Amino acid sequence: MTLTYSDEVAVARAENRAIVALESTIITHGMPYPQNLKTARDVERVVRDNGAVPATIAIMGGKIHIGLSDSELDSLARTPDAMKLSRADLAVALASGKTGATTVAATMICADLAGIEVFATGGIGGVHRGAENSFDISADLRELSKTAVTVICAGAKAILDLPKTLEVLETLGVPVIGYKTDVLPAFWSRISNIPIPLRMNSAAEIAAAHRMRAKIGLAGGQLVANPIPLEAEIPADYLTPVIEQAVAEADAKGIATKEVTPFLLARIVELTEGRSLVSNIALVKNNARLGAEIAIALKEA
Numbered sequence: 001m002t003l004t005y006s007d008e009v010a011v012a013r014a015e016n017r018a019i020v021a022l023e024s025t026i027i028t029h030g031m032p033y034p035q036n037l038k039t040a041r042d043v044e045r046v047v048r049d050n051g052a053v054p055a056t057i058a059i060m061g062g063k064i065h066i067g068l069s070d071s072e073l074d075s076l077a078r079t080p081d082a083m084k085l086s087r088a089d090l091a092v093a094l095a096s097g098k099t100g101a102t103t104v105a106a107t108m109i110c111a112d113l114a115g116i117e118v119f120a121t122g123g124i125g126g127v128h129r130g131a132e133n134s135f136d137i138s139a140d141l142r143e144l145s146k147t148a149v150t151v152i153c154a155g156a157k158a159i160l161d162l163p164k165t166l167e168v169l170e171t172l173g174v175p176v177i178g179y180k181t182d183v184l185p186a187f188w189s190r191i192s193n194i195p196i197p198l199r200m201n202s203a204a205e206i207a208a209a210h211r212m213r214a215k216i217g218l219a220g221g222q223l224v225a226n227p228i229p230l231e232a233e234i235p236a237d238y239l240t241p242v243i244e245q246a247v248a249e250a251d252a253k254g255i256a257t258k259e260v261t262p263f264l265l266a267r268i269v270e271l272t273e274g275r276s277l278v279s280n281i282a283l284v285k286n287n288a289r290l291g292a293e294i295a296i297a298l299k300e301a
Contacts, residue, residue, distance in 0.1 A: 002094060003114055006067030012053035013115075018295035020047045020288065021066075021111035021119040021149070024058040024101035027073075028082040029262045030122075031269075031277060037077035039281050041070075046285045047120070050292035057110045059085060059093045059100035066114045076101070084258050086139045104151065105143035108221065112147050117210065117298055119151050120291030122284045123187045124223065126156040126165030128260065129247055136257070137168065145172035145220040150210050150298075152224045152291045154283040155185035155192070158236075159243055159264045162186060162194055169223065170197065175213075177206060179226040179290060188279045189236040190227040200224075203290065207297035226290050232282035234275060242271045 005013065012019050022043060027036045044054035055067040058076050065072065076082065076099070083093050083100035087109060093100040102110060104124050111119050125138025144151065156165045166184060169176055178184070178196035186192040200206050206224055213222070227233075246267040255263050269277045 002064055004063045004065055005114070006055070006065070006069055006072075008053060009055045009067035016299070018052040018292065018299050019055050019116050019118075020052050020291040020295050021107055021114075021116045022047070022054055022056040022288070023104060023107040023119070023121050024056055024076060025084055025103050026122060026284065027056075027077050028079060028101040029084055030265065030280070033077050037074060039284070040073055040077065042281070043284055043288050046288040047292050050289050052292035052295045054288075055111070055114070055116060057102050057107050059083075059090070059098070059102065062094055062097040064094065064110050064113065066110065066116070084262075087143060088139065104140040105138075108143050108147045108149045108151065111149050117149060118291050118295040119149050120284070120287040121151060121153050122280055122287065123155060123157040124151065124153050125261065126160040126162070127168055129159075129161045131161060131164065134256070136260070141165070141168050141172060141174070144169065144174040144223055147221055148214065148219070149221040150206065150224060150294060151221055152179075152226055152287045152294065154187050154228050154287060155225045156187070157261065157265075158187040158189065158239060159247065159261065159268070162192055166194060172220075173218075174220060174223055175209070176223045176225060177209070179206070179224055181225065181227050185225050185227040186236060187283070188228060188234040188239055188276055190230065190233045192236070196225060203293035203297040204301070206294050207301040210298060211301045224290070224294070226287050228279060228283040229286050232279045234272070234279050239268075239272075239276075242268055245271060
């Protein structure tokens with residue numbers, strides 16, 4: 001079997017309990033040890049405190065781990081050379097027995113294989129700035145059009161070209177649902193100047209839409225954009241010049257492909273003196289909370 005389940009997730013499956021998938025790149029590529037381990041444990045605790053079971057997903061020893069034990073989580077957090085896995089390299093990592101952390105796209109694939117319908121993350125990947133020349137577009141967007149998982153995020157990461165990201169999602173037929181908002185959240189900021197196509201105000205509504213997609217045979221998942229809590233947000237007018245500086249530095253250094261996002265996020269942490277990291281952690285917890293509510297609602301839908 002390629003899939004292996006933690007004891008906690010195995011019991012939840014047997015009892016037909018609500019499960020929320022969690023990605024692992026935030027652990028290996030998002031922040032340093034031991035803060036990454038503490039954050040991972042805290043996010044899992046938020047899911048549990050809200051009535052669901054967390055399933056942090058990672059590739060270890062030729063297996064897709066659906067849920068990690070505490071020792072496995074600690075081991076992953078201490079692995080500096082873990083692969084950053086998407087659809088293209090997931091099978092290679094499994095076949096070669098390498099350790100890998102799952103991006104949004106890879107987490108969706110693994111969650112779907114395990115029958116998990118809800119996945120909470122921070123922000124999705126999208127269309128990078130200058131993509132009209134670089135063609136740098138995250139595999140997350142196409143995965144949302146293929147794999148039937150409802151993904152909760154705080155919008156696409158603000159380092160991206162948000163209007164183009166939303167346009168690609170529309171072209172791919174991905175429903176982008178604002179949770180209690182009429183505008184697209186911008187990751188660290190609650191609002192952007194971009195209207196969001198759909199709005200829903202409850203976990204039950206989102207769960208009903210997920211079920212309806214399956215009923216009428218629509219492929220793909222849903223993207224739920226959940227604004228960062230007000231007390232944790234960083235205003236866009238403060239962040240915009242910071243992001244522009246980080247992007248300019250990445251361009252000057254020739255940083256590209258999978259290395260762009262980790263570099264930009266780390267540089268923005270430095271330029272904001274840690275403020276962006278505090279906000280990042282807050283928004284992930286907020287998404288985990290909503291993910292638990294939607295997973296429970298799906299059991300009742």
